[in-house]
Amino acid sequence: MRFISEITKGLVKDNPIFVLVLGMCPTLAVSTSVDNALGMGIAATFVLMCSNIIVSMVKGITPAKIRIPVYIVIIASFVTIVDMVMAAYEPALHKSLGLFIPLIVVNCIILGRAEAFASKNNVLNSLADAIGMGAGFTLSLVIVATFRETLGAGTWLKMSIMPQSYDPMLVAILAPGAFITLGFLMALINMLKEKK
Amino acid sequence: MIILPAMISILEASPSMINTLGAPIMVIGGLGLLFGVILAIASKVFEVKVDPRVEQISEALPGANCGACGMPGCAGYADAIVHGGEAVNKCAPGGAALAAKIAEIMGTVAGSTEQKIAVIHCTSGGTNNTKWKYAYQGIETCKAAVNIADGPNACSWGCVGYNDCERSCVFGAISIDEHGMRCIDPDKCTACGACVKACPRKLIDLVPINKTVYIKCSSKDKGPIAKQACGSTHPCIACGICAKNCPVNAITIEQNLAVIDYTKCINCGLCATKCPTKAILDLLAGCRKKAEIIAENCIGCALCAKNCPVKAISGELKQLHTIDSNLCIGCEVCVSKCRKQAIKMV
Amino acid sequence: MMYYVKLGAILLIICAIAAGLLAYINGLTEPIIKERKAKEEIQTREALIPGATFIADKTASGLDFFIAQDPQTNEVIGYTFIAAKNGYSGEIQTMVGLDKEFKILNIKVINQSETPGLGANCTLEGFAKLFVGLSDTELLVDKDGGKIPAMAGATITTRAITNSIKEQVIALKNHLANAPQALAKSSEEVN
Amino acid sequence: MGYIGEIFVMAMTAIFIQNFVLARFLGLCPYLGVSKKLDSAFGMGMAVIFVMTLASAFAYLIQNYLLKPLGLDYLQTISFILTIAALVQFVEMVIQKNAPALYKSLGVYLPLITTNCAVLGVAILNTKAYRATDPTLAYNFLDSVLNGFFSGVGFTVVLLAMAGIRERLEFAEIPKSMKGMPIGLILAGIMALAFYGFMGFKI
Numbered sequence: 001m002r003f004i005s006e007i008t009k010g011l012v013k014d015n016p017i018f019v020l021v022l023g024m025c026p027t028l029a030v031s032t033s034v035d036n037a038l039g040m041g042i043a044a045t046f047v048l049m050c051s052n053i054i055v056s057m058v059k060g061i062t063p064a065k066i067r068i069p070v071y072i073v074i075i076a077s078f079v080t081i082v083d084m085v086m087a088a089y090e091p092a093l094h095k096s097l098g099l100f101i102p103l104i105v106v107n108c109i110i111l112g113r114a115e116a117f118a119s120k121n122n123v124l125n126s127l128a129d130a131i132g133m134g135a136g137f138t139l140s141l142v143i144v145a146t147f148r149e150t151l152g153a154g155t156w157l158k159m160s161i162m163p164q165s166y167d168p169m170l171v172a173i174l175a176p177g178a179f180i181t182l183g184f185l186m187a188l189i190n191m192l193k194e195k196k
Numbered sequence: 197m198i199i200l201p202a203m204i205s206i207l208e209a210s211p212s213m214i215n216t217l218g219a220p221i222m223v224i225g226g227l228g229l230l231f232g233v234i235l236a237i238a239s240k241v242f243e244v245k246v247d248p249r250v251e252q253i254s255e256a257l258p259g260a261n262c263g264a265c266g267m268p269g270c271a272g273y274a275d276a277i278v279h280g281g282e283a284v285n286k287c288a289p290g291g292a293a294l295a296a297k298i299a300e301i302m303g304t305v306a307g308s309t310e311q312k313i314a315v316i317h318c319t320s321g322g323t324n325n326t327k328w329k330y331a332y333q334g335i336e337t338c339k340a341a342v343n344i345a346d347g348p349n350a351c352s353w354g355c356v357g358y359n360d361c362e363r364s365c366v367f368g369a370i371s372i373d374e375h376g377m378r379c380i381d382p383d384k385c386t387a388c389g390a391c392v393k394a395c396p397r398k399l400i401d402l403v404p405i406n407k408t409v410y411i412k413c414s415s416k417d418k419g420p421i422a423k424q425a426c427g428s429t430h431p432c433i434a435c436g437i438c439a440k441n442c443p444v445n446a447i448t449i450e451q452n453l454a455v456i457d458y459t460k461c462i463n464c465g466l467c468a469t470k471c472p473t474k475a476i477l478d479l480l481a482g483c484r485k486k487a488e489i490i491a492e493n494c495i496g497c498a499l500c501a502k503n504c505p506v507k508a509i510s511g512e513l514k515q516l517h518t519i520d521s522n523l524c525i526g527c528e529v530c531v532s533k534c535r536k537q538a539i540k541m542v
Numbered sequence: 543m544m545y546y547v548k549l550g551a552i553l554l555i556i557c558a559i560a561a562g563l564l565a566y567i568n569g570l571t572e573p574i575i576k577e578r579k580a581k582e583e584i585q586t587r588e589a590l591i592p593g594a595t596f597i598a599d600k601t602a603s604g605l606d607f608f609i610a611q612d613p614q615t616n617e618v619i620g621y622t623f624i625a626a627k628n629g630y631s632g633e634i635q636t637m638v639g640l641d642k643e644f645k646i647l648n649i650k651v652i653n654q655s656e657t658p659g660l661g662a663n664c665t666l667e668g669f670a671k672l673f674v675g676l677s678d679t680e681l682l683v684d685k686d687g688g689k690i691p692a693m694a695g696a697t698i699t700t701r702a703i704t705n706s707i708k709e710q711v712i713a714l715k716n717h718l719a720n721a722p723q724a725l726a727k728s729s730e731e732v733n
Numbered sequence: 734m735g736y737i738g739e740i741f742v743m744a745m746t747a748i749f750i751q752n753f754v755l756a757r758f759l760g761l762c763p764y765l766g767v768s769k770k771l772d773s774a775f776g777m778g779m780a781v782i783f784v785m786t787l788a789s790a791f792a793y794l795i796q797n798y799l800l801k802p803l804g805l806d807y808l809q810t811i812s813f814i815l816t817i818a819a820l821v822q823f824v825e826m827v828i829q830k831n832a833p834a835l836y837k838s839l840g841v842y843l844p845l846i847t848t849n850c851a852v853l854g855v856a857i858l859n860t861k862a863y864r865a866t867d868p869t870l871a872y873n874f875l876d877s878v879l880n881g882f883f884s885g886v887g888f889t890v891v892l893l894a895m896a897g898i899r900e901r902l903e904f905a906e907i908p909k910s911m912k913g914m915p916i917g918l919i920l921a922g923i924m925a926l927a928f929y930g931f932m933g934f935k936i
Contacts, residue, residue: 021762021765021766021914022762022766022845023762024761024762024764024765025758025759025760025761025762025850028758028761029758032660058556061552062552063548063549063552065235065236065239065549065822065826066231066232066235066236066549066552066553066822067822068818068821068822068825068844068847069228069231069232069235069553069815069818069819069822070552070553070556071818072814072815072817072818072847072848073228073556073557073560073811073814073815073818074556074560075814076560076810076811076814076815077560077561077563077564077811079810080564080807080810080811081563081564081567084564084567084568084571084575084807085567085571087571087575088570088571088574088575088578089571089574091578102655102810103850105810105814105848105853106759106848106849106850106853106854107848108762108845108848108849110848111844111845111847111848112845112848115844170694170695171926173660173694173695174660174695174929175758175925176922176923176925176926176929177922178922179918179919179921179922179925180918180919180922180923182918183914183915183916183917183918183919183921183922184915184919186914186915186918187908187910187911187915188910190909190910190911190912190915191910194909194910216565216569217562217565217566217569219565219803219805220561220562220564220565220568220803220805220808221558221561221562221565223561223799223800223803223805223808223812224557224558224560224561224564224808224811224812224815225554225557225558225561226554227557227795227812227815227816228553228554228555228556228557228558228815229550229551229553229554229557230550231553231815231816231818231819232549232550232551232552232553232554233546233549233550234819234823235549235553235819235822235823235826236545236546236548236549236550237546238822238823238826238827239549239826240545240546242826242827242829242830243830244829244830244833271837335906557815560811561808561811564807564808564811568807572807628861628863633861
């Protein structure tokens with residue numbers, strides 16, 4: 001039961017982007033188009049799951065004074081391994097995701113969850129938390145990307161949906177647009193929470 | 197467990213593989229060792245002497261940082277207990293259970309704490325029971341509203357109704373009913389005092405939970421002015437009838453306002469029945485039980501007769517006593533005084 | 543004393559394992575990546591100038607380029623090379639195909655790490671088409687007085703690519719201008 | 734233009750033209766997370782400057798004396814992150830000992846400096862950067878350290894500006910659902926637009 005509640009928690013209640021306000025750098029950099037967002041979400045979720053598992057396995061022997069270097073070495077080595085393996089055996093996937101992999105190392109969510117959650121819970125809950133957080137991250141990335149892509153480029157998943165006469169609002173693609181889109185989305189969520 | 201397969205595969209791999217593996221392991225491993233040792237030394241140099249008890253106590257505290265204990269938040273209170281020798285029972289939200297727990301951590305005896313709840317001493321401030329002097333359009337907080345021409349409501353002591361108290365309550369104990377009146381949920385209220393501080397007109401104070409009689413007005417105006425200004429027609433007009441009728445003289449009239457001294461109050465509710473403007477609220481009105489003496493336990497010591505505020509108990513010394521039920525006001529003073537538990541409420 | 547050793551040892555072990563794993567996997571994947579990259583390079587070169595055989599050559603300034611020859615007539619029909627320059631957030635490598643008169647046949651960005659959705663759009667063919675048929679004199683971003691319209695929100699990327707191509711074309715032109723005989727000699731021995 | 738000119742150019746670029754937060758959009762998590770109060774923002778700013786300067790120094794040494802000679806470039810990310818993590822852990826101990834109040838107010842954002850994209854970003858960019866005055870010259874040790882320092886200063890300047898404004902926002906009349914982070918984000922967007930003004934400068 002705790003397993004499912006951990007997953008759903010990450011999706012809405014503790015959504016990494018809208019509630020915890022973590023992982024801003026990749027969010028702004030990547031959510032310019034929905035397929036980028038999906039790519040980043042999947043890659044980040046995979047790395048988050050592996051690192052949460054290893055971190056919660058190793059939490060017993062890591063003394064508090066060197067916990068950050070240990071966690072970050074685990075995360076960084078995972079990211080580099082994923083990058084290398086994908087570059088060698090999955091060239092097609094690597095071409096689309098290749099750019100996001102280095103971005104994952106500096107994704108605050110992964111170390112944030114490792115530090116805040118995985119280092120205090122057992123492996124199963126950490127995995128659940130990772131799945132929840134990953135899904136929440138991907139979901140919110142796609143939502144932001146939908147707004148930014150339709151406004152900024154008039155397309156959705158590269159399919160143009162806006163009428164030809166619509167000339168795209170460039171600012172939505174640029175990073176300030178991302179800030180403002182995210183701000184309004186967060187306000188919307190607060191309003192919905194208020195109504196409940 | 198990861199090392200074993202890696203080792204085996206390295207041995208099988210060609211020698212060139214070994215030196216390609218050797219270099220990175222030494223480089224990164226060396227860096228790791230270097231930083232490990234530096235951090236170890238640093239952690240010794242910057243050792244922060246933390247008394248383990250402080251952490252245990254701050255974990256036990258509710259963590260609402262309400263400041264009821266007078267300390268800057270729970271961490272401050274935990275620190276004060278361990279270093280400053282602060283009393284262990286000052287945490288109102290935690291109450292007696294928490295005090296016992298802290299005492300056990302600290303190895304001292306916990307003083308008993310009286311569980312209190314917040315009470316609002318005003319019956320108006322809702323949407324339909326307030327007389328307004330002017331229509332106020334400004335920042336929607338009581339603190340702001342009262343600053344402008346002494347508040348928008350006619351009674352300059354009464355509740356303005358912009359719910360500063362409700363907003364300040366960390367435990368969600370104050371809720372607004374459909375008439376816009378504030379009601380306090382005794383189970384949720386932890387007497388942290390946040391609302392007492394938040395109310396600009398000081399209408400709220402903390403009352404022991406077992407006392408159920410409250411004076412629901414704070415107007416210090418003279419009777420006729422209070423009556424004319426009050427929107428809910430239940431002002432305290434300082435007539436003094438409640439003070440006269442109180443069997444234990446717990447009520448005093450100060451600045452045209454009746455005030456109950458809860459150390460003396462015996463919860464009998466007599467004042468509420470006598471008050472002409474119904475300004476006193478008695479939660480147990482009408483459902484108080486009558487006292488009755490159990491024949492076999494009574495030894496006729498007459499202690500109850502002496503303490504009965506309304507002299508409802510009669511009987512000779514060493515004889516079985518009787519209680520006159522229509523005189524009895526159900527204040528249960530006799531029950532607490534009788535050493536033989538010979539009186540029960542019916 | 544033990545405390546220092548313990549901390550240092552744990553970090554050492556974990557870093558060593560991580561580095562070992564990385565090196566081991568790198569050992570496995572590096573050759574594959576290199577070989578795949580080489581294959582890719584050949585494919586893009588063929589795509590730039592279809593139906594030509596390529597002969598490797600090197601300019602004086604160390605830029606290695608390829609001379610594209612018509613397989614039957616052995617006659618030079620163009621050149622290809624890789625131009626590289628620092629863009630917005632990293633190096634951008636573009637493969638360029640030129641015809642005999644050094645006019646651009648086609649270009650393809652093979653390696654870049656620009657911001658996705660902005661600079662990264664330089665890999666699309668829409669951007670490559672802008673360069674077709676231009677000679678080195680016209681190779682400038684419109685803001686700097688050239689013919690290439692800068693990509694929306696990615697002027698720095700566009701300028702980096704354009705300038706990198708312009709420099710290499712000029713370098714190639716000078717090299718071939720003062721070393722025509724080298725061209726003839728190299729074509730026999732490599733075939 | 735002499736070395737002083739080079740430092741001036743580097744400072745102006747790092748603080749205004751290529752500001753790490755509002756131009757390159759790196760290091761946003763602490764930027765949004767800590768900018769609620771001015772004093773914690775200042776504390777975070779100092780910590781980031783310290784970590785960035787030292788990280789650039791260590792990164793340069795590791796890159797040029799360890800990774801390049803042994804040809805281990807694929808270890809660049811992990812070795813840089815390891816040094817930054819160790820530095821942050823060190824800073825965390827120093828702050829916990831000397832400024833416990835600041836340590837409390839920074840909270841989770843102190844360890845998050847490790848994954849702060851700006852710190853890793855400056856370390857990696859230093860290895861690829863060329864001098865503004867004559868682009869053939871790559872950054873030497875002093876350039877990297879100075880660039881790290883100025884990028885840190887740029888981060889702090891923007892963080893303090895944001896914290897200053899957000900503190901005043903608390904008293905402004907904002908609809909209930911906009912309070913806190915949403916208005917902070919919109920403010921960051923507007924500041925980013927303003928900083929685009931610096932983008933076109935050529936020094």
